[in-house]
Amino acid sequence: MxxxxxxxxxxxxxxxxxxxxxxxxxxxxxxxxxxxxxxxxxxxxxxxxxxxxxxxxxxxxxxxxxxxxxxxxxxxxxEPAGSAALYERRVGDNHHHLVCTRCTAVHDVDCAVGEAPCLTPAQSTGSAAGFVVHEAEVTFWGLCASCQAATSA
Missing domain, CATH: 1.10.10.10 (Winged helix-like DNA-binding domain superfamily/Winged helix DNA-binding domain)
Incomplete structure (x- = not known):
């Protein structure tokens, strides 16, 4: 090494x-x-x-x-649910993540909608009124290509 x-x-x-x-x-x-x-x-x-x-x-x-x-x-x-905190160098673009539920591989995926924070909640009322969103963290869960291939083999 x-x-x-x-x-x-x-x-x-x-x-x-x-x-x-x-x-x-x-x-x-x-x-x-x-x-x-x-x-x-x-x-x-x-x-x-x-x-x-x-x-x-x-x-x-x-x-x-x-x-x-x-x-x-x-x-x-x-911090994907059920996982230890993970760290990455890709910062500043508010991208999201794909997590394989079998092998736990994590992959970056660009924002689903528009510019950062990519997603905004519907107009809020009550205690959430006036809340300003700076970042949205979305995690997509599923099977990666390798795990899908292993499942169908």
Whole structure:
């Protein structure tokens, strides 16, 4: 397995971290590199990848990096029902997700309707009146092509 330095985009990872006013550290570089090759991954998956490269890294450090990246808008945290939180680098476009109910694979899907937040609720009354929607998260559940093929075989 190549180290962060051998992967070459380390400079762009450092630039991405600097761009959100965070300090560049080995752990932050390793988390961003791992997430770039493993989209829709849990903190546990990130920890496994990072600890291969930086054995002294703790699970808490990975959680801290993911929280800082999420707060800074560098990564997006999604929470499919019944699943651990997953993280991805695709941010800012309010896309949605397809989740396979058999193998749990997660795939991006562009907004179903129009521009972000893509979906807006009907005019609300009562306590919901005046509510402004900034983001809509839609998860489509079903079987991916591989699982469909395995089912019909």
């Amino acid at each position: 190549k180290t962060v330095e051998e992967r070459q985009p380390a400079d762009s990872f450092a630039d991405s971290i600097h761009a959100v006013d965070l300090k560049v550290t080995a752990t932050r570089l390793a988390v961003l590199a791992a997430l770039s090759t493993r989209p829709h991954s849990s903190a546990e998956v990130m920890f496994e990848a990072v600890s291969r490269e930086l054995p002294a890294t703790s699970m808490q450090a990975v959680y801290g990096v993911l929280a800082a990246f999420t707060a800074a808008g560098l990564v997006r945290r999604i």
